[in-house]
Amino acid sequence: xxxxxxxxxxxxxxxxxxxxxxxxxxxxxxxxxxxxxxxxxxxxxxxxxxxxxxxxxxxxxxxxxxxxxxxxxxxxxxxxxxxxxxxxxxxxxxxxxxxxxxxxxxxxxxxxxxxxxxxxxxxxxxxxxxxxxxxxxxxxxxxxxxxxxxxxxxxxxxxxxxxxxxxxxxxxxxxxxxxxxxxxxxxxxxxxxxxxxxxxxxxxxxxxxxxxxxxxxxxxxxxxxxxxxxxxxxxxxxxxxxxxxxxxxxxxxxxxxxxxxxxxxxxxxxxxxxxxxxxxxxxxxxxxxxxxx
Amino acid sequence: xxxxxxxxxxxxxxxxxxxxxxxxxxxxxxxxxxxxxxxxxxxxxxxxxxxxxxxxxxxxxxxxxxxxxxxxxxxxxxxxxxxxxxxxxxxxxxxxxxxxxxxxxxxxxxxxxxxxxxxxxxxxxxxxxxxxxxxxxxxxxxxxxxxxxxxxxxxxxxxxxxxxxxxxxxxxxxxxxxxxxxxxxxxxxxxxxxxxxxxxxxxxxxxxxxxxxxxxxxxxxxxxxxxxxxxxxxxxxxxxxxxxxxxxxxxxxxxxxxxxxxxxxxxxxxxxxxxxxxxxxxxxxxxxxxxxxxxxxxxxxxxxxxxxxxxxxxxxxxxxxxxxxxxxxxxxxxxxxxxxxxxxxxxxxxxxxxxxxxxxxxxxxxxxxxxxxxxxxxxxxxxxxxxxxxxxxxxxxxxxxxxxxxxxxxxxxxxxxxxxxxxxxxxxxxxxxxxxxxxxxxxxxxxxxxxxxxxxxxxxxxxxxxxxxxxxxxxxxxxxxxxxxxxxxxxxxxxxxxxxxxxxxxxxxxxxxxxxxxxxxxxxxxxxxxxxxxxxxxxxxxxxxxxxxxxxxxxxxxxxxxxxxxxxxxxxxxxxxxxxxxxxxxxxxxxxxxxxxxxxxxxxxxxxxxxxxxxxxxxxxxxxxxxxxxxxxxxxxxxxxxxxxxx
Numbered sequence: 018x019x020x021x022x023x024x025x026x027x028x029x030x031x032x033x034x035x036x037x038x039x040x041x042x043x044x045x046x047x048x049x050x051x052x053x054x055x056x057x058x059x060x061x062x063x064x065x066x067x068x069x070x071x072x073x074x075x076x077x078x079x080x081x082x083x084x085x086x087x088x089x090x091x092x093x094x095x096x097x098x099x100x101x102x103x104x105x106x107x108x109x110x111x112x113x114x115x116x117x118x119x120x121x122x123x124x125x126x127x128x129x130x131x132x133x134x135x136x137x138x139x140x141x142x143x144x145x146x147x148x149x150x151x152x153x154x155x156x157x158x159x160x161x162x163x164x165x166x167x168x169x170x171x172x173x174x175x176x177x178x179x180x181x182x183x184x185x186x187x188x189x190x191x192x193x194x195x196x197x198x199x200x201x202x203x204x205x206x207x208x209x210x211x212x213x214x215x216x217x218x219x220x221x222x223x224x225x226x227x228x229x230x231x232x233x234x235x236x237x238x239x240x241x242x243x244x245x246x247x248x249x250x251x252x253x254x255x256x257x258x259x260x261x262x263x264x265x266x267x268x269x270x271x272x273x274x275x276x277x278x279x280x281x282x283x284x285x286x287x288x289x290x291x292x293x294x295x296x297x298x299x300x301x302x303x304x305x306x307x308x309x310x
Numbered sequence: 311x312x313x314x315x316x317x318x319x320x321x322x323x324x325x326x327x328x329x330x331x332x333x334x335x336x337x338x339x340x341x342x343x344x345x346x347x348x349x350x351x352x353x354x355x356x357x358x359x360x361x362x363x364x365x366x367x368x369x370x371x372x373x374x375x376x377x378x379x380x381x382x383x384x385x386x387x388x389x390x391x392x393x394x395x396x397x398x399x400x401x402x403x404x405x406x407x408x409x410x411x412x413x414x415x416x417x418x419x420x421x422x423x424x425x426x427x428x429x430x431x432x433x434x435x436x437x438x439x440x441x442x443x444x445x446x447x448x449x450x451x452x453x454x455x456x457x458x459x460x461x462x463x464x465x466x467x468x469x470x471x472x473x474x475x476x477x478x479x480x481x482x483x484x485x486x487x488x489x490x491x492x493x494x495x496x497x498x499x500x501x502x503x504x505x506x507x508x509x510x511x512x513x514x515x516x517x518x519x520x521x522x523x524x525x526x527x528x529x530x531x532x533x534x535x536x537x538x539x540x541x542x543x544x545x546x547x548x549x550x551x552x553x554x555x556x557x558x559x560x561x562x563x564x565x566x567x568x569x570x571x572x573x574x575x576x577x578x579x580x581x582x583x584x585x586x587x588x589x590x591x592x593x594x595x596x597x598x599x600x601x602x603x604x605x606x607x608x609x610x611x612x613x614x615x616x617x618x619x620x621x622x623x624x625x626x627x628x629x630x631x632x633x634x635x636x637x638x639x640x641x642x643x644x645x646x647x648x649x650x651x652x653x654x655x656x657x658x659x660x661x662x663x664x665x666x667x668x669x670x671x672x673x674x675x676x677x678x679x680x681x682x683x684x685x686x687x688x689x690x691x692x693x694x695x696x697x698x699x700x701x702x703x704x705x706x707x708x709x710x711x712x713x714x715x716x717x718x719x720x721x722x723x724x725x726x727x728x729x730x731x732x733x734x735x736x737x738x739x740x741x742x743x744x745x746x747x748x749x750x751x752x753x754x755x756x757x758x759x760x761x762x763x764x765x766x767x768x769x770x771x772x773x774x775x776x777x778x779x780x781x782x783x784x785x786x787x788x789x790x791x792x793x794x795x796x797x798x799x800x801x802x803x804x805x806x807x808x809x810x811x812x813x814x815x816x817x818x819x820x821x822x823x824x825x826x827x828x829x830x831x832x833x834x835x836x837x838x839x840x841x842x843x844x845x846x847x848x849x850x851x852x853x854x855x856x857x858x859x860x861x862x863x864x865x866x867x868x869x870x871x872x873x874x875x876x877x878x879x880x881x882x883x884x885x886x887x888x889x890x891x892x893x894x895x896x897x898x899x900x901x902x903x904x905x906x907x908x909x910x911x912x913x914x915x916x917x918x919x920x921x922x923x924x925x926x927x928x929x930x931x932x933x934x935x936x937x938x939x940x941x942x943x944x945x946x947x948x949x950x951x952x953x954x955x956x957x
Contacts, residue, residue: 175696184762185631185642204764204771235766 022141023090023133024052025081027100028060034097034246036290037273041096041138043288044279047153048145052094055084061103064213075117076124078107082135083127093133094141098170098245102178104135109177137171138244138274139188140180147195155283157197160303163277164201164233164241165189168248169209183207189242189274196281203236205229210251223259226251230259230269239303240270242277249273254295270298317407318357321414325349334364339371346375353381353417357410359388378422380875380943385413412952419948425872428922430516431616432866435460437508437805440468441848442840442855443621444490449859450619451499455866458613459494460503460522463552465570466491468623472553472567474662474670476848477712478743484665488569495571505576507801509610511808512898514923515835516616516871526606528577529563534601536573540593541565549581551667555657557675558667563593567665577602617835617862618809620819621855622802624841626654627691627699627795634800635817638698641690643762644792650676651770651789652763654690655709658791662716672720674789681724681788684717685772686710686753687760688730691795699795701816704845706793707734711744713791714753726753727785729760729774737847756783763790796845811836818844829858837861876943877924878931880917885938887915891930899923900930 030038045052058081067074082104085093095101111118111131122129142150167186175183184207190200208229211222230252233241243249253271260266271294279289280300286292291299311329319327326349330338333356345351354377356368361384369379387406395402432455436447439461451457459466471491473483494500503522510521546562553566560566562582563575583590584604594602630647631640646652651674664670674681688710692703707730714726733755735741747753760774769786776783798817806813811831812820819838822830829837837858840851880891882905892900903918930939931946940946
C-alpha cells in the first residue's frame with residue numbers, strides 16, 4: 018500500500034513498552050507502511066498535565082501537532098490511546114475555537130491549523146481494509162479465540178476521538194476475524210484496567226485486572242487483545258501478581274493487536290517482540306487447554 | 311413617535327396622521343373608525359406591529375366604518391425595525407419613516423376586493439385508527455358529518471389496543487377501548503378502510519381529493535362472516551405476531567387480536583404456504599362463505615373530502631445497534647435484540663396483558679420462568695442528544711411506575727428496580743401514582759444511568775449508578791425492561807409531504823402555532839392530533855383528537871368557505887397562452903382555458919387562475935414574459951410605487 022505516516026511514539030513506546038513499538042514497526046512494514054518519527058516531539062503531558070493545567074496539556078499536544086503539520090503529514094499515528102486522545106483533544110480545540118487556536122499557536126511559536134488527523138492503530142488496520150488484510154494472511158489465526166479489550170480511552174471521549182461506538186465498540190473484532198481468528202462476546206471490553214494506579218495503588222489494579230481476565234476466561238477466550246501500552250502492563254506484566262491473589266485464574270496471553278496481525282502475515286514472535294511479554298504468548302500455546310499452561 | 315406622526319402627515323396623499331399608544335385596543339380602534347368617517351378616508355395605514363398580529367383587527371375596524379377592508383395596510387415598524395435595531399438611534403427612526411412611506415405608497419394604489427367564495431364537501435378523512443383517530447372520527451360522525459377512517463393495519467385500535475392497564479387508574483386498556491372500536495365499526499356515518507393507506511392527496515380546504523390504496527387482504531370483507539374457522543385451521547402457526555411485538559405467534563391467516571374491528575382476517579402472503587409453495591389451501595376449502603380469494607390485488611379508490619385529520623401515532627425507538635434514520639444511534643451496550651430477556655415497554659405491556667402471549671402472567675421470554683428481579687430503565691434514548699433524541703418522551707416515567715405495580719401485583723415476592731434521570735409526573739393524580747409505586751408497592755428507584763447490561767451465568771448483570779447514594783449499583787436481574795423513546799410512526803414524513811404539511815427535525819408533524827393553534831397545520835383544512843404531533847399519553851391524545859374534531863365541525867358549520875382575495879389575476883385578453891405560469895405554479899392553480907365568441911368559435915387560448923387554489927405566492931407574476939400576470943393587493947405597480955418612495 019506504500020504509505021508514509023507520521024509517528025508519535027510517546028514516552029511508553031520508547032520506554033517500558035518498546036515491545037509495542039517493535040510490534041507496530043514490523044507489522045506495518047509488512048504492509049509497506051513506513052512510520053517516520055516526528056522530529057523533536059515532546060511528551061503529551063499524560064494524565065498529570067491535564068489534571069493540573071489544561072492549557073499546558075493542550076500546548077504540549079499543540080506543539081506536536083504543529084510539528085506534524087510543518088512536516089506535511091496528513092495523518093499522525095499515536096499508538097498509545099492516552100497520547101492519541103490528548104492530541105485529538107488539542108486538535109478538536111484548534112478546529113472548533115479560533116481564539117484558543119491563536120493562543121496555542123503563540124505559545125508553541127509555530128503556525129497551527131489542525132490539518133493533521135490523529136489516528137490510532139486500529140484505524141490504520143481499518144484503512145488497510147479487511148479484504149487486503151485477508152490477502153496478506155499466511156498463517157490464519159484459527160487457534161485464537163480473542164477477547165477484544167478496548168480499555169477506557171480508545172473510544173472516549175466519543176466527540177473528540179470520533180472512533181467506533183464508544184460503549185459498544187466492535188472494530189477490533191472485524192480486524193481479527195479477517196485474519197481467521199474468532200472473537201468472544203464478553204462483558205468487559207471497555208472497562209477500566211486501573212491504568213496509572215498500578216504505581217500508587219497496586220491492589221486496586223489487581224482487582225480491576227482480575228475482573229477483566231476472569232470475565233474473558235469465563236466467556237471462552239484463550240487470549241486478550243489490546244491496543245494500549247498501559248492495558249498491556251496491567252494485564253500482562255501484573256498478571257503474575259493477579260494470579261497470586263486469585264490462584265484459580267489460568268495464565269492468559271495478552272497480545273497487542275499488531276502482534277496478531279504480524280503473526281498472521283507470517284512474522285516471527287521475536288520480530289514482533291512477542292517473546293518479551295511476561296506471560297508466555299507463543300501462538301502454539303493457544304491450542305493447549307488452559308489448565309496445563 | 312410624535313415626530314414620526316408629524317412627518318407622516320406631510321407625505322403626499324396623507325389626509326391625516328394620528329398617534330395613539332395602543333391602537334389595537336378598543337379606544338384605539340374607535341379612533342380609527344372615527345377618523346375614517348370624519349375625514350372620509352379611502353385608505354388606511356397602521357404603523358405598528360406585524361400584520362400577523364392585528365391585520366384582522368384593523369380590517370374589521372375599517373369594515374365597520376364603511377371602508378373596504380382590503381384598503382388597509384400595516385407598516386410593520388416593530389418586528390421589522392424597532393425590535394431588530396439599536397433603540398433610539400437616528401437610523402432606526404429613518405428606517406421606520408421609510409417603511410411608513412412605502413406603505414402609504416402601496417395603499418394609494420390599493421383597490422377594493424371581495425373575499426372569494428368556495429364550496430365545500432362536508433365529509434372528513436381521518437388518517438390513523440388509534441385512539442386519537444377513533445376519537446376524532448366518532449366526534450365528527452356524531453356531529454352528523456360523514457367520516458372516512460383509514461388505518462394501515464388490519465384492525466383499528468392502534469397501540470392502545472395492545473396495552474395491559476392504563477395509568478393512573480389502572481383500568482384495563484382494552485376494556486375501555488374496544489367499545490369505542492365497535493362504535494367506529496358500526497357507526498352509520500363512518501366508512502372504515504382498514505389495511506389501507508393514503509396514496510395521494512390533491513385539492514385544498516373544503517375540496518380535497520384523496521387516493522387510498524386498499525391493500526390485498528385475500529379475504530373478501532363483505533362475504534366473510536367472521537366465523538374465523540380459517541384462523542383456527544391454518545397450519546402455518548409459527549409466525550411472529552406483530553401485535554405481540556414478536557413475543558407471541560400468529561397464523562398466516564389471522565386477525566391481529568380477538569376484539570379486532572373489523573373482525574375479518576387477512577392473509578400474510580410471506581408466511582402462507584399457499585403463496586410460498588402453492589400447497590395447502592385449507593382456508594379456501596373450509597370457508598363456507600366463499601370469502602377467500604388468493605388472486606386478490608391492491609385496489610385504488612378515490613374519495614372527496616373537505617377536511618383531513620392526521621392521527622398516525624408513534625413507534626418506539628429501536629434500542630439495538632441498527633437504526634432506520636441517520637443521526638439516531640442505538641444502545642449496543644444494553645444487549646437489546648441479543649439477550650431475549652431485555653425487552654421494551656410495549657413488549658412488557660403484552661406480557662402483562664390478559665390477552666397477551668402469557669395470558670397476563672409475567673414470564674420472561676427466554677425460558678418462561680417467572681422473573682424475581684426486574685430492572686426497569688427509563689429514558690432509553692429520550693433526553694439523550696448523543697443518541698439523536700434530545701426530547702423527553704413524556705409517558706415513560708408514568709408507564710414505568712405502572713409496570714412496577716403491575717409486576718408487583720402479579721409476582722408478590724418479586725422486586726422491581728427502576729433507574730431514572732428525573733421523575734416527570736405532571737398531571738392529574740400522576741405524582742400520587744408514582745409515590746404509590748414506590749411507597750406501597752415497594753419499587754426501588756435509583757437516580758442514575760445504566761452503563762451496560764451483560765449476561766453472566768444466566769443472569770443479566772445491570773451495571774449502573776445511584777447518584778443520590780453516590781455509589782455504583784450492580785443488579786443481577788432476571789429480566790430488563792427498557793422504556794425506549796417515542797418516535798413518529800413509519801411513513802409519517804412521507805405522508806406529511808403528500809399533505810404538504812410541516813414536520814420538525816425529529817419527524818413529528820408541526821402544528822400551526824404551539825399555543826394558539828395546537829391542532830391546525832399550516833395547510834388550511836388539515837389538522838393533527840395524538841402522538842404524531844409529539845409524545846403524549848392517552849388522555850392528551852384524546853383531548854387533542856376532540857379538539858381537531860371540533861375544528862372540523864367549525865369548518866363544516868358553514869355553507870360555503872371564504873378565502874382572502876389576494877390571489878393572482880391574468881389579463882386574459884393579452885395573454886399569449888405560453889403556459890410559462892402554468893408550469894411554474896407550485897399549487898397547480900393555473901389552467902389552460904379557451905375563449906370563445908358567441909357563436910362558440912374559438913377566439914384564443916389563455917392561462918386562467920383558479921382563485922380557490924391560488925395561494926397568492928406570485929411565482930406566475932415573475933415568470934410571465936408578457937406581464938399579463940399580476941397579484942391582487944400586491945401588484946407590480948404597487949411594488950414600483952413602494953420602491954420609488956425610497957429613492
